[in-house]
Amino acid sequence: MNKLISYIFIILITIQISSCSLFNYLFETPPPSKEEIFLKELQNFTQMALFNVDYNALRLNPESFRDNKIRVFGVILQEFENEFLLFTNPFEDNEYGFYIIKIDSPLPKQGDYPKPLKYLSRGSEVNVFGIYKGLSTINPQKISNENQRLNQHIDFSRLKNIPTIQAVAIYDRSDLRFERPVWVSQKFIRENYK
Numbered sequence: 001m002n003k004l005i006s007y008i009f010i011i012l013i014t015i016q017i018s019s020c021s022l023f024n025y026l027f028e029t030p031p032p033s034k035e036e037i038f039l040k041e042l043q044n045f046t047q048m049a050l051f052n053v054d055y056n057a058l059r060l061n062p063e064s065f066r067d068n069k070i071r072v073f074g075v076i077l078q079e080f081e082n083e084f085l086l087f088t089n090p091f092e093d094n095e096y097g098f099y100i101i102k103i104d105s106p107l108p109k110q111g112d113y114p115k116p117l118k119y120l121s122r123g124s125e126v127n128v129f130g131i132y133k134g135l136s137t138i139n140p141q142k143i144s145n146e147n148q149r150l151n152q153h154i155d156f157s158r159l160k161n162i163p164t165i166q167a168v169a170i171y172d173r174s175d176l177r178f179e180r181p182v183w184v185s186q187k188f189i190r191e192n193y194k
């Protein structure tokens with residue numbers, strides 16, 4: 001009788017141990033994928049960025065913001081090689097002005113293959129997250145005649161000493177939770193997609 005109880009006890013312990021392993025296997029959370037880790041890093045960047053920085057503060061005191069993570073928003077006014085001009089809507093920011101946004105890869109275009117889910121071009125309303133680099137100037141003659149004709153209300157002579165941002169991520173203006181980036185810096189991808 002004592003042996004039978006011992007055998008039953010050993011069998012129950014074996015079943016218990018094996019069932020725990022099976023339970024753990026079935027309900028264990030898998031390790032995060034590369035994409036999940038990457039998106040988490042991007043989310044950390046956006047959460048650490050300064051929001052609603054006064055435009056004049058960036059222009060008048062650029063050294064105090066240099067190399068800070070920052071978020072700006074506006075409308076893409078014109079694209080140049082490796083940068084674009086962002087125009088801040090005065091009705092949203094109470095200050096109308098320009099930002100030079102430096103990019104390390106082209107913006108997604110409508111004709112790109114495979115077709116992107118969203119493309120960026122002149123007129124796109126965007127949120128830009130990046131690193132503040134100081135002030136730069138754009139020659140007003142670089143602004144196309146068509147752009148000047150379409151935007152007669154804009155004073156293009158204000159293209160001197162413009163706040164400049166090295167873009168890390170660009171989101172559509174309607175993406176209020178910053179969950180679906182439309183463009184991400186190649187440098188950020190290389191450093192964080194492992």
